[in-house]
Every structure is written in C-alpha cells, then in structure tokens.
Amino acid sequence: MTDPTNIDRRRQRVLDHAAGAWSASSRYAAVLILLVSIFVVLSLTQENFFTRPNLENLLTSVSILFVVSIGMTFVVLTAGIDLSVGSTLALMGILLSHLLNDFGLPAWLAVLGTLVAGALLGGMVNGVLIGKVGLSFFVVTLGTLSLYQGVVNIWSGTETTYITSSLIDWFGFGKVIGIPAPIWIMVATYVIAFSVLRWTYFGRDVYAVGGNIEAARLSGINVARTLIFVYAISGLAAALGGVIQAGRLGAASPLVGTSIPLDAAAAVLLGGTSFLGGVGGVTGTAVGVLFIGTLQNGLSIAGVSSFWQQVVTGVILIVAVAIDRLQQNPSGRRLRRFGRGTRSRAGVDGRE
Amino acid sequence: MTGSPDTAPLLLAEGMHKRYGGVHALRGARLSVRPAEVHALMGENGSGKSTMLRILSGQLQPDAGSISFAGRPTSFRTPTDALRQGIATVTQETTLAPDLSIAENIFLGHRMARRAGLVDWETTRTRARAAIERLGLDLDPSLPVRRLRPDRKQMVEIARALSIDARVLILDEPTSSLTDDEVESLFNVVRTLRDDGVSTIFVSHRLDEVFELADRISVLRDGHSVGESTTAELSRTSLIHMMVGRALEEETKAEGDRASTTTHPRPVLRVRGLTAPGMFAGVDLDVGAGEIVGLAGLVGAGRSELLETIFGLRSPSEGTVEVDGDGRTLRSPRHAIRNRIGFVPADRKTEGLVLGMSVRENLVMATTSRVPRLAYPRPAREAAIVNDAMTSLRIRAHSPGVPVSTLSGGNQQKVVLAKWLASGPKVLMLDEPTRGVDVGAKAEIYRLLVAVARDGVGVLISSSETPELCLLCDRIAVMFRGRIVAWLSREDATEARIAHIAGGHQ
16 A cells, blocks of 8 residues: 555645646736637638748747747846846857958857857856946946947947858758747746756756745855846847847848837746746747737738737737736735735646 | 723624635625724624725725725725725835935825915925824925835825815734834824824734724634724733634744754854944854754844845955855855755745745745756656645645645745745844744744754844744844944843844943
C-alpha cells in the first residue's frame, strides 16, 4: 500500500500547481480570449488570413517586438521600465554594420560582439546607475534613450548602411525546417526566459526584488547585482532585436526602434505583468505581443488604416488593466484615492 | 452583563456578516458603543476586528447586518460618507502629508477658510490652533508635520478627524510606535474627548493600555461576539480567556524553562566602540552563546539603527563587530548572513517578507545567498527546510505554496523567524519581535526564542515592550540618545527601573 499522507501531499502539490497555473493565466486571460476571438473572426472573414504565408508573415513581423518585450518583462518584474530599448536596438544595428564593414570581422563574431555589447550597455550603464548608484529607472533610461539616439545619429551620419552577409540575412529570412529563423529565435527566447524565471534562483530574486526590495536585501539577496543583470538582459534582448532588424532590412538604419519602448511596455502590461513589480511573467508577454501583432496584421489585411490599430491597442490596454484591477480588488479605486497601493492583492499565483 | 442598560447606544452594529472568498471573517458580530465612552474592541489577529472597523469606517460593505447611528439606521458607503456622518478613523500608518503644515493637514480637502476664493491663512491658522488646543496641546499650526514626534502626528490626525465634528473616533492600534510618555499624552487626549462627549473605539494588543483607558470592552473571536462588559467587571485572565477561547498562560514562564546561564558564556557577538554619527555612539556590547540580551530604550534612542549597523545595512564611522571571534566589518546584509547573523526586522510587511511570494520561498530565502544564481532550487532540499519550520514553529498555513500574505499576523511573524532559523545563525537579532502579534502567538514566539538560546544561539532583542524584555533576557542594556547608559542583570531589571533610565534619569 502507498502511504496515504504521501498521496495527500502529492495531490496537494498538484492542486497547488493547478491553482497557481490557473490564476497566473487569469492575469492575461482576458487578452488571451480576445486574441483567440480576433484570430477566429479573421480566419472566418478574411480568406487570406489563415494561410501559411500570412501567419509566417505575422509572426516574423512581431519577432523584434517579441524579443525586446521578453527582455523588458524582466525589468518590469523588478518594478522598473527600460525606455532605452529602442535606441539601444538602433545603436546595436549601427555597431553591427561597423563591425562588419569597417573592422571586417567575420559575421558570427560581429553578431556575438553586438549581443555582448548590448548586454554590457544595459548592465553597465542602466543597471549600475539604477541598481548600484540607486537612481530612478525612469530618469536613467530616459537619459540613455536620448543619449544612445544621439550617438546613433552622430555615428551613422543619419545614413543607412547596407549590410551584405549571409548570416545576417539568415537572421531576417533564413529558414529552418521550413520555418523562418525569426520565429525560431522567438521560441528560443521565450523558452530560455521562461526557464530562467521559473527554475533558477535568479528568477526568484527577480520576483523578490520586485515584490519587496527591502525584504530581498535583508534576506541576503544581492539586489544591485540582480538589477544589473535584469537591465543587461533587457540590453541583450534589444541587441538581438537589432540583429534581426538588420537582417530584415539588409541594412543598419538610424531610424529603427523609435516606437519599440512603448510598444514593448504595452505588450508586457497587456500580458498581466504588474508595473508595481513582483507579479507576471513572459507567457503573458508572449500573449500581449501576439495580440498586438494579430491586430496589426488583421486590420491591414482588412484594409483598415494602421492608425486604428494604435487606437484599439490603447483602448484594450487600459480596459485590460482596469478589468484586472476591478477583478482582483473591487475597492481598489477607493483605496487608491486614499493613497494606498493595491499591492497586497498580488499573489504567488501571478507568476510563471 | 453590562452596567446601565438604559443608556441607548450611539453606534450599534448587529448581525454583521462578511466573507472574503472562502473566509468567513464576520459571523453575526455585534458592537455597541455608547455616547461618551472609550470602548475597546479586542480579539486575536484574524478574529474580525479589522473587518469590523473597516465596515464602520466605510472602507468595506458588510454582506449582512444592520448599523444604526444616533438611533437611526444607516450605512457607510465610503470613508468620506462615514466621515460626513461623524465617524473618523485614525489608522496605524499616519496619512498626513509630511511637508504640509499642521494647519494645512488638519483642513486638508478644501476645507480651509476662504476669502474671495483664496485661502484665508489667518483664519485657517486660528481655527487650527483651536482644534489643537481642544486636545490640550500647544503647537504652532504652521510647523510642517514632518518635524513632529510620532505621537504629535497622531494628535494632528485626531485634530483633523475632530474638525469634522466626529462623534465617534476609531483608533486602530494607535500606540504601537509611541513611547510611554507619548502614550500617556494620547490617553489624556482621549479622556478629554470623552468628557466632551466623543466616543472612542480603541484597538490595542497591549492589555495594560486597555485596562487603563477603556470603559467597556467587546471581544470578538472567529467573527463572533463572545462578550461585552464594563472594564471593571473583567480581569486580565478572563479577557484573555474570552479572546483565545481557552485558558492560556498569558506569557510563557520562561524562568522555569531556562537553566540559569553560565556566568561567562563564550561571546558570539562582540561589538566595540561602534559609532554612527547622529544615531549612536561608543556602543560596547557582548552577546554570549545561549544568552538572551535585551536592548531597551525609547523609540528614537538608536536601537534599530544599532541593529541595522551590526547587520551591515548601514556603515559605522568607527568601531568593530566580531562574530564568534572573527572580527570584520560587515559590509552588507549578505555579508552578515555569511557570518551567520540573522536579523528579524521590526516591520515584517515592509522588511521581513515578500508578501506576494509563497511561504516556501520566503522560508528558504535567507539560506540561498551562497547558491549560484542559475542553479535550480531543488524541491527536496526546500521541502526539508519547510517541513521542519512549519512543524517546529506550528505555522498555520493551508500549504507552503500559498502566498505569505494570506497568513495571519502571528503566523507571518513565525515565518520571518523560521526563515532566519533556517539560515543557521550563531547570532539572532530581533527588532520588536512581537509587534502587532496577538497574545497566543506572542507566547509561542517567547517559547521559541528561549529554545533557540538553549541551542547555543546568541539572541539580541530590541523591544519597546519592557515586560517582554524582563521576562526573556539574561541582561538588558538600556539606551538613551544613542548611548548605552545602563546594564541591568535579570535580577535588577524591573519595568519601572527600565522606564526610568530610558527616560534619561539615572
């Protein structure tokens, strides 16, 4: 006979897990349902929507936003935001073109160098200033947003540099088992980010720092290092986005990335990650990005102006966050007015 | 049971029910407050006190039940509504704007005197002064609130409440951060108000205060009303009995449990000449293995800052800290933890726990600072720590996977303690270890600390609650304005003596 307490314990664990998974998904359930509905409606009404070329096109077109948003999720989980991801992305594209054209590095080394540079830029500038020096994330990343954009324009002379490299092309248009490379990169990014958040102590540190930075520090968590790594991850993701961008354009352009920071922030928040930190995860972000991408794609197939996509995304973002707040805490509005947060509602459940 | 049944209640809440999801917080509870009385609402954490107060202050709506105020049935839809009807609440955390003046805070919310559409400062100040004087205080209404003592801040909140002609004042644990003198001045204000015809609903975990101040007492347990009585008719024992529902020694008789400590235990913590300008100076302190040392003194005497400095949160300008004969400056909490110091901070919600994370994750948090960050948290290792903690400390939680925010205050505090015990400390420092914890959990925490010391850990407790220091400690250091001004042995330490020295009298 099996020990009954053991069974109970196992059953409890399964129940806990199920409950956790359910309430984690409930943070982005509304957006997920909307995503599925739009998908179904578009499939039924637009004959060109549910076709392989279009779905590939949809996914490749959101791949850059996807990768950057996954990186941004780490930052938002620590109750921050990285506004500099767009100009980092542009800067890394320019760097890549220089490494290839001026320094004549082999393509693989240039890509590697670009990724390392993105991580260093994020970690050593944003991360150190925020985590170590203790400056506000908003001020720092707003500053680096402008700073990097300036460097991009100076360094490139506001001109587009063409890149001819089969490896860089691969990042934009390559295929593996018939599926475009950017889609593979998205999937890989998601899997790695999910695993790190869920199955490592670092992932736990991220939630702890976002949930209660003082308690995290007093428990011996290296808060500064955690923040430095989080911004490094964001910088790395932006650099990867820059490489894909360069591949898709076949060039390094100083004009790319300007709308990325706010789109990424919108995707992260749509995906249920709380901007107060400590709650959320990359699965929600994936849903958020796919939602924005599907809307964009569907409306353009239907011949609606892309400006409407912006309007709809904005409305849905606000509505989704409002629904979430009302669901979790009906009196949230009132508490807010009295100057208190509604943080305590955040459960373990709102996690990967 | 009540004294004069002919007095009609001013505020009467009957048959109150409130559910939060699966939790039935109030089950037909009742509260009856008469005009011009101080009414203590008692109960352990989780008994439904806070829920009742939140309903009366308009922050929550009951699922069932009726409220009448001044003889008329009513309900409080929002805090503003409650305030307008004459019920004002002063909570534990002050809700003042620290950089505004006393007068501005009192009349916050567009209620300052106006002339031609502009603020009439002179009249506003005069009115503010009148409001303060009503409390028997003399303060300059143009002072910014930031510069006031904690008790004075509370007075400003009370003055604000009264400026709206409140007839019932709700004080939710108003004394938890006040010194004895400050508590006395607050009580005088409450008594003055009572003589003016204002009733006060008062919540405190300190029984002494309740017996000193309250005219009548209502007790809640598990959401039911289990008693209502005049204070004179109740003894401490019968009150505690009503609150916990079983006879319980109010405090562990630690004396019996503890072997008298050896005269000179090997010091595990040795502090010499520790100085942090503006906070404390020249602190010498030894804690022996298995010894419990107390740190007494007023709030602001430098106790918390001292503990934080030993723990590496602040850097000292001079002095040394040695752990187990190994002298080094502790640069950070991480470093302190590696040197096997544990620190239970005063405020578990803002410093002790990550409320949104699970009981399990909080329990193992202080044990993982040496683990590589990309390592996988092994469930077996964690389960061992968690099982051990949950059984030996009797932490009541549905499962280790639930967020720690769903636990009651006493159980949360046990999680903080367990988290540090799991890190295997040689020295355990605690700042206000029983603040906001009910009597039952308090006794358990005392028992636990005694057991921890018996295992050879050096324990250093800083507390404003002198009785618990007298009960637990082998030696007590009394701090006054950043210096240790006296050491008292267990035999010499009495509450009166400590209060005397802590107040600056030698």
